[in-house]
Amino acid sequence: MATASQAPLPRVALRLYTPAYPRCQPGNVSQSDPREPVTLLLRDLRSKPGGLPSREAARRLEIYGPNELRRKQRTDWPRQLIRQFTHPLALLLWLAALLAMVSSSTELAVAVVAVIVLNAAFAFTQEQQAEKAVEALSAYLPARATVLRDGTRTAVEARDLVPGDVLVVEEGDRVSADARLLDGSVEVDLSPLTGESLPAYRSAELKDVTGPLLDARDLLFSGTNCTGGQALAVVFATGMHTELGKIAALSQRVGRDESPLEKQVKRVAWLIAAVAVGVGVAFLPLGAFVAGLPLDDALNFAIGLLVANVPEGLLPTITLALAVGVRALARGGAVVKRLSAVETLGSTTVICTDKTGTLTRNRMRVTRLWTFAGELTGEASGTPPEPARALAEVVSACSNAELDPSDPGAEGSGDQTEIALLRAARSLGEDVSPERRAGHRLRQFHFDATLRLMSTLDRRGDRTVLNVKGAPEAVLERATTYLPGEGGPQPLTDTERARVTEAIDRYAHQGLRLLAVATRDVTGDAADARRDELERDLTLIGVAAMIDPPRDGVPEAVARCHSAGIRLIMVTGDHALTAGEIARKIGLARDHPTVITGDRLAELSERELESLLEGKRELVFARTSPEVKLRIADALRAQGNVVAMTGDGVNDAPALRRADIGVAMGVTGTDVAREASTMVLTDDNFSTIVTAVEEGRRVYDNVRKFIVYIFAHATPEVIPFLLFALSGGRIPLPLTVLQILAIDLGTETLPALALGREPAEPGVMSRPPRRRSENVITHAMLGRAWGLLGGVSAVLVLGGFFLTLFAGGWYFGAPVGEGTALHPVWQQATTMTFLGIVACQIGTAFASRAQYASLRTVGPWSNRLLLWGILFEVVFSAAVVTLPPLRAVFGTAPPPAEQLAMLVVFPFVVWGIDEWYRWWRRARGWGGRDVLAPAATG
Numbered sequence: 001m002a003t004a005s006q007a008p009l010p011r012v013a014l015r016l017y018t019p020a021y022p023r024c025q026p027g028n029v030s031q032s033d034p035r036e037p038v039t040l041l042l043r044d045l046r047s048k049p050g051g052l053p054s055r056e057a058a059r060r061l062e063i064y065g066p067n068e069l070r071r072k073q074r075t076d077w078p079r080q081l082i083r084q085f086t087h088p089l090a091l092l093l094w095l096a097a098l099l100a101m102v103s104s105s106t107e108l109a110v111a112v113v114a115v116i117v118l119n120a121a122f123a124f125t126q127e128q129q130a131e132k133a134v135e136a137l138s139a140y141l142p143a144r145a146t147v148l149r150d151g152t153r154t155a156v157e158a159r160d161l162v163p164g165d166v167l168v169v170e171e172g173d174r175v176s177a178d179a180r181l182l183d184g185s186v187e188v189d190l191s192p193l194t195g196e197s198l199p200a201y202r203s204a205e206l207k208d209v210t211g212p213l214l215d216a217r218d219l220l221f222s223g224t225n226c227t228g229g230q231a232l233a234v235v236f237a238t239g240m241h242t243e244l245g246k247i248a249a250l251s252q253r254v255g256r257d258e259s260p261l262e263k264q265v266k267r268v269a270w271l272i273a274a275v276a277v278g279v280g281v282a283f284l285p286l287g288a289f290v291a292g293l294p295l296d297d298a299l300n301f302a303i304g305l306l307v308a309n310v311p312e313g314l315l316p317t318i319t320l321a322l323a324v325g326v327r328a329l330a331r332g333g334a335v336v337k338r339l340s341a342v343e344t345l346g347s348t349t350v351i352c353t354d355k356t357g358t359l360t361r362n363r364m365r366v367t368r369l370w371t372f373a374g375e376l377t378g379e380a381s382g383t384p385p386e387p388a389r390a391l392a393e394v395v396s397a398c399s400n401a402e403l404d405p406s407d408p409g410a411e412g413s414g415d416q417t418e419i420a421l422l423r424a425a426r427s428l429g430e431d432v433s434p435e436r437r438a439g440h441r442l443r444q445f446h447f448d449a450t451l452r453l454m455s456t457l458d459r460r461g462d463r464t465v466l467n468v469k470g471a472p473e474a475v476l477e478r479a480t481t482y483l484p485g486e487g488g489p490q491p492l493t494d495t496e497r498a499r500v501t502e503a504i505d506r507y508a509h510q511g512l513r514l515l516a517v518a519t520r521d522v523t524g525d526a527a528d529a530r531r532d533e534l535e536r537d538l539t540l541i542g543v544a545a546m547i548d549p550p551r552d553g554v555p556e557a558v559a560r561c562h563s564a565g566i567r568l569i570m571v572t573g574d575h576a577l578t579a580g581e582i583a584r585k586i587g588l589a590r591d592h593p594t595v596i597t598g599d600r601l602a603e604l605s606e607r608e609l610e611s612l613l614e615g616k617r618e619l620v621f622a623r624t625s626p627e628v629k630l631r632i633a634d635a636l637r638a639q640g641n642v643v644a645m646t647g648d649g650v651n652d653a654p655a656l657r658r659a660d661i662g663v664a665m666g667v668t669g670t671d672v673a674r675e676a677s678t679m680v681l682t683d684d685n686f687s688t689i690v691t692a693v694e695e696g697r698r699v700y701d702n703v704r705k706f707i708v709y710i711f712a713h714a715t716p717e718v719i720p721f722l723l724f725a726l727s728g729g730r731i732p733l734p735l736t737v738l739q740i741l742a743i744d745l746g747t748e749t750l751p752a753l754a755l756g757r758e759p760a761e762p763g764v765m766s767r768p769p770r771r772r773s774e775n776v777i778t779h780a781m782l783g784r785a786w787g788l789l790g791g792v793s794a795v796l797v798l799g800g801f802f803l804t805l806f807a808g809g810w811y812f813g814a815p816v817g818e819g820t821a822l823h824p825v826w827q828q829a830t831t832m833t834f835l836g837i838v839a840c841q842i843g844t845a846f847a848s849r850a851q852y853a854s855l856r857t858v859g860p861w862s863n864r865l866l867l868w869g870i871l872f873e874v875v876f877s878a879a880v881v882t883l884p885p886l887r888a889v890f891g892t893a894p895p896p897a898e899q900l901a902m903l904v905v906f907p908f909v910v911w912g913i914d915e916w917y918r919w920w921r922r923a924r925g926w927g928g929r930d931v932l933a934p935a936a937t938g
């Protein structure tokens with residue numbers, strides 16, 4: 001059986017469209033039977049092998065609507081909202097409300113229900129926002145398709161496909177509509193539709209008029225991927241009329257899975273909830289028996305403690321922070337498909353990158369043409385010597401790229417290497433028009449990244465010629481003769497081989513990309529001959545050398561990787577010397593790259609490969625086939641690395657899936673690679689990967705920052721209760737339950753959210769990557785939040801409380817209950833505690849903005865949102881203390897002015913001590929590491 005890659009090229013692709021065109025009538029096109037004879041089908045679809053005129057396509061788009069899967073109207077928001085009221089932590093709070101009711105404290109019960117409602121509303125909005133942010137991503141990655149419109153190949157968005165369009169399907173394309181093959185054959189991966197993992201062969205030659213539609217061997221279906229070959233197919237169904245639409249099995253939605261970070265935080269939230277319940281339950285006997293509180297009151301305080309410490313808002317805030325990170329990444333050119341990718345990016349330890357187009361510009365220009373008659377500078381003009389003319393003829397025939405005949409300066413379409421070669425051929429006077437090429441072509445063998453060859457079988461007068469281009473070694477090893485300056489082919493002796501090899505090495509040393517060109521006269525019937533039977537006994541004509549300089553910004557991005565402790569590995573199909581030179585130019589391996597060729601790699605055992613990859617050495621793998629990437633990804637991951645791997649071809653898909661972060665090229669990459677990847681670069685630029693890693697680190701850092709912030713106030717809230725209980729009630733309660741709730745819900749929330757939007761901390765790319773196993777909450781963080789920030793706050797807050805009490809005439813053990821003389825003083829003192837905690841929160845917020853750096857380098861005012869959050873916090877607490885209705889609810893009374901003035905100092909003390917702590921850590925070289933969690937990387 002013929003394979004797709006050996007199939008003849010569909011010739012109709014290049015036949016020009018003839019205008020006499022029947023207009024489609026609404027309604028009748030989509031009813032055509034895809035299995036009727038092609039001529040009938042085309043007639044029913046009112047189409048032609050040359051495709052539709054663009055005006056007609058636009059008209060049909062109006063009639064049939066966009067080629068999209070309409071997602072079911074989202075009616076699941078009520079369910080999502082209900083979930084906010086019924087998740088386990090919310091249920092815990094419901095239980096607390098119920099207990100409050102039972103203990104006949106309606107006020108508290110109402111307050112707890114308010115907490116639940118507010119939290120649910122908050123979490124719901126955050127999740128909606130997160131979902132929207134992630135959904136908006138699909139706009140960054142419009143699916144594309146190539147069609148024949150007005151007789152020429154045109155790239156369109158897949159949503160613009162209409163019945164009657166003629167699709168050009170090539171290796172790596174995703175099929176975006178249901179279509180009947182007109183010409184050519186392809187291998188398709190039907191697994192997205194049928195689950196069948198083996199590629200299926202589909203050909204215009206194979207007719208199946210019975211059996212299930214999905215099995216028909218001349219039909220292609222939306223949602224499947226072409227893994228080989230090339231074909232033309234006429235679209236007979238789009239959008240919801242496709243088989244995929246009918247099954248509605250796939251949606252284009254970006255995945256929403258629970259990330260490891262979210263899982264970790266969930267676990268921590270549960271742990272803290274358990275502690276909160278424990279503290280609450282422990283308080284009951286302490287309050288009732290040790291402090292002598294009435295049981296109802298003790299129960300109320302226990303409930304207050306529980307409600308205050310259950311971190312119910314933590315998870316949605318983290319989800320939102322990740323989603324906002326995803327949106328920021330997309331704007332920067334890196335579209336990720338999973339929220340979890342953001343945190344994985346942050347811990348990337350190795351980036352394995354392609355060269356062409358990622359590190360280099362992929363804007364190639366032929367600078368040298370070497371033949372046995374001498375050397376020409378690229379795009380030279382005038383009458384060329386015979387071998388150069390022959391070279392131009394071969395590269396013109398053996399190509400699928402197109403130049404714009406009307407505009408010599410235009411970019412051209414197709415593979416950049418081929419565009420560069422066509423330009424060079426055109427400047428030598430060669431006719432490079434696709435029509436001429438199509439008129440001569442008999443067969444095509446696609447560029448094979450493993451063979452590193454492409455060839456076409458063409459008619460030249462009454463001769464049949466195989467035109468070959470490919471990597472010099474691949475061509476040279478198949479060549480037996482060469483074309484001298486004059487006359488016919490001569491045997492390729494060692495002397496001639498040495499001549500050409502010397503030229504190749506010289507060019508490669510200059511970082512030039514090289515292709516050798518050869519031909520062969522084929523006699524006899526070549527229609528069914530195998531590729532390897534044809535690609536031998538070649539006549540070597542010469543070598544084309546082209547320049548593809550590094551992209552702007554790449555050397556800087558490489559330097560950033562170095563300072564961030566991220567190792568780089570170049571994996572390229574290019575020549576070892578070329579790759580080595582480009583590596584040197586961009587500063588990889590600090591200008592001394594170790595280059596390993598694919599042949600050498602093939603000889604290495606797994607053990608040897610692992611020892612090669614051990615350590616931090618930066619490497620260049622040259623002349624590799626895509627399969628090698630999988631081996632490298634596996635070996636690196638086995639060593640505990642977090643691997644980002646780039647790729648663009650169909651064969652790269654397994655490695656992209658295996659890597660922690662598969663990175664596909666959005667511009668030059670195939671749909672298959674884009675689908676297999678976790679992240680798609682909309683600009684194909686290596687620097688964007690590094691920026692994405694930085695963004696990943698920033699988001700992860702921010703999650704840690706707000707965790708520190710919201711954990712810190714637990715100490716000044718809990719210690720007063722302990723004092724009260726341990727003193728047997730002789731020290732009055734420094735804070736009421738409702739005041740605690742005012743802090744947790746009123747003052748804390750907005751600044752916490754704002755910390756999720758913190759810009760990257762200076763030095764975020766100067767520290768080594770986080771360990772894969774490192775927990776989001778480390779001991780050092782807890783020490784800082786509960787011990788340092790919380791401890792200092794507790795001391796200050798209690799200081800304020802006692803000062804107000806003593807100033808008002810209180811003495812140890814003096815009663816402060818309602819009706820006593822000291823009751824107003826106690827109210828002032830609890831208000832002092834409340835305001836003291838708020839003041840300390842302000843200091844904590846500024847301190848939490850940096851994990852390692854000083855606030856000065858972060859920029860004290862650089863997070864506007866935080867400033868607004870703090871303003872809200874201040875206004876809200878002022879209202880609680882001054883507005884009579886709120887005073888009545890929260891039991892507050894404004895303390896005297898001189899005591900209030902003291903509060904101004906609190907934020908500075910809290911922030912100042914933390915600032916000193918960070919300085920102390922930096923001074924000890926712990927700038928990028930948690931003190932208690934030193935990581936070993938690489």
Ligand SMILES: Nc1ncnc2c1ncn2[C@@H]1O[C@H](COP(=O)(O)OP(=O)(O)OP(=O)(O)O)[C@@H](O)[C@H]1O
Pocket residue numbers: 353354355356357415417418447449452453454469470471472513514515516571572573574575
């Ligand atoms: N269209 C083509 N036709 C024939 N030979 C080609 C073509 N494109 C590339 N080659 C040859 O094959 C070699 C390997 O190309 P391949 O596309 O596998 O890797 P690359 O583009 O050089 O690098 P990278 O893997 O970094 O993208 C090239 O150096 C070139 O000699």
